Amino acid sequence: MALCPEISGAPMTASPRILPSGDTALTVEFGSSIDPAINRRVLALDRNVASDGVTGVTETVPTYRSLLVHYDPLRIGYAELSDKLLALAQRPVPPEAGVRRWRVPVVYGGDFGIDLDDVARAHKISTSDVIAKHTGSEYRVAMIGFTPGFAYLSGLDPAIATSRRESPRTYTPPGTISIGGVQGCVQCLAAPSGWHLLGRTPVRTFHPHRDPVFLMEPGDAVVFHAIAANEFDSLDRAAERGETVAELIAT
Structure with a gap:
């Protein structure tokens, strides 16, 4: 297992690039790395597009470093929309306020987190140290993607950043809490994965019969806390009924 060196990506651009993405979408690209400052600019633009009600925009999809904007070309053209988005992107990023936390x-280790021991050995620390470092950070939901409710998290302690597995698994269980490179995640549905499984949560970040269907949004903060294995089943049943299970600790 390889340790993950600190990533020093290219700096964010002063003015974002506009890239065509088919005939009904474009991408506003702010940089090329996983960087909290870049992600804040992406999310700020996403909010500005929503609050300004830009004509013709039908959907936006924020990512770590770019915003995909779907639009109706019968209502607004590529050039006009590009100009509007570039103008909105130049607005200062406002101070954070009202962040949901x-x-x-999480049940760590054992059958719930089968890679916990390997991650500890790779970093020459104890499993308790890995858990302490994982629960000691505040993460931000940088984007939702891959599968419904899959929350990509920035903010992982560099001391436990670990390169992805050389051989991805074809199956990982729902609720998996894992790390890959400098990223963390909350995985809602069963799926293939090349990340390292530290534990599982009963929380459903996606539940089609709950309001809201998606629990977390880009920009939300996340903290983890360890629970005993014998607490999992009752919380899992509650989550399956549509209960949130995760605690909203601040807004």
Whole structure:
């Protein structure tokens, strides 16, 4: 298992690039690395597009470093929309306010987190140290993607950043809490994965019969806390019924 060196990506651009993405979408690209400052600019533009009600925009999809904007070309053209988005992107990023913070329960290690021991050995620390470092950070939901409710998290302690597995698994269980490179995640549905499984949470970040269907949004903060294995089943049943299970600790 390889340790993950600190990533020093290219700096963010002063003015974002506009890239065509088919005939009904374009991408506003702010940089080329996983960087909290870049992600804040992406999310700020996403909010500005929504609050300004830009004509013709039908959907936006924020990522770590760019914003995909779907639009109706019969209502607004590529050039006009590009100009509007570039103007909105130049607005100062406002100070954070009203951040939602989720406290997520996790059972670490054993059958719930089969890679915990390997991650500890790779970094020459104890499993307790890995858990302490994982629960000691505040993460931000940088984007939602891959599968419904899959929350990509920035903010992982560099001391436990670990390169992805050389051989991805074809199956990882729902609720998996894992790390890959400098990223963390909350995985809602069963899926293939090349990340390292530290534990599982009963929290459903996606539940089609709950309001809201998606629990977390880009920009939310997440903290983890360890629970005992014998607490998992009752919380899992509650989550399946549509209960949130995760605690909203601040807004």
